[in-house]
Amino acid sequence: MEIFDELSQLHEATTQAFCDFAVTSIEANGVFRVALSGGSTPKRVYELIAERNLDWTNIHWFWGDERNVPLSHTDSNARMVHEALLDRVNIPRCNIHAVPVDTEAPAEAAKQYEQILRQHFGDANFPTWDLALQGLGDDAHTASLFPETRALQERERWFVENWVEKLDSYRYTLTAPAINSARQVWFMVAGKGKQNALKTVQSGLHSPELYPAQLVKASRWLVTRDAAGS
Numbered sequence: 416m417e418i419f420d421e422l423s424q425l426h427e428a429t430t431q432a433f434c435d436f437a438v439t440s441i442e443a444n445g446v447f448r449v450a451l452s453g454g455s456t457p458k459r460v461y462e463l464i465a466e467r468n469l470d471w472t473n474i475h476w477f478w479g480d481e482r483n484v485p486l487s488h489t490d491s492n493a494r495m496v497h498e499a500l501l502d503r504v505n506i507p508r509c510n511i512h513a514v515p516v517d518t519e520a521p522a523e524a525a526k527q528y529e530q531i532l533r534q535h536f537g538d539a540n541f542p543t544w545d546l547a548l549q550g551l552g553d554d555a556h557t558a559s560l561f562p563e564t565r566a567l568q569e570r571e572r573w574f575v576e577n578w579v580e581k582l583d584s585y586r587y588t589l590t591a592p593a594i595n596s597a598r599q600v601w602f603m604v605a606g607k608g609k610q611n612a613l614k615t616v617q618s619g620l621h622s623p624e625l626y627p628a629q630l631v632k633a634s635r636w637l638v639t640r641d642a643a644g645s
């Protein structure tokens with residue numbers, strides 16, 4: 416676990432690591448494919464990435480999860496990433512693969528996104544992301560894999576609609592195997608409110624139904640000191 420005294424240090428370190436990984440991936444394979452996290456923690460990282468000079472034509476941007484709202488909605492993860500990054504640099508529009516949200520037919524929209532992913536990743540068993548960026552909720556959810564929801568059981572599909580009772584709404588999310596298929600999975604965790612979730616996910620009772628982030632095999636934990644509780 417990499418612990419940072421300040422949130423700004425976590426943001427800077429994650430930005431640098433992202434850019435370094437993008438450069439080495441493009442050098443090695445000609446492309447860098449990332450599944451982005453929503454929420455508030457990563458937003459500053461996306462803003463800082465926009466200030467860097469990356470090979471935008473060879474980076475493909477996907478979402479690890481999305482809310483069941485139109486792109487124009489303030490809760491949209493796609494809107495957040497567009498405002499922080501994608502609308503600020505010269506990224507080919509064909510490199511941006513947002514979830515085709517359909518608030519009236521989330522199951523259909525999830526199937527459509529899985530088709531988009533399968534078209535992009537070919538006949539791989541699961542999407543071969545270079546990087547999956549993950550956040551952690553204070554209830555130990557990640558992406559939109561919330562405690563005691565159906566998506567936690569999915570082992571075949573890549574991307575599903577997920578009814579979240581406590582939110583009284585559908586979410587869209589990568590399934591656990593479709594996150595774990597990434598070459599690297601990085602969690603960014605900040606804030607005192609995440610202490611219990613982080614401790615339980617990393618070393619507490621193993622119960623993924625209650626602590627879904629335990630389903631994900633993290634390569635790196637980038638954590639603020641107040642979240643680490645140290």
Ligand code: 6PG
Binds near residue numbers: 549
């Ligand atoms: C989302 C995210 C979600 C997020 C956690 C942490 O759509 O909200 O994908 O899984 O990463 O809820 O969110 P914060 O970074 O805002 O604490």
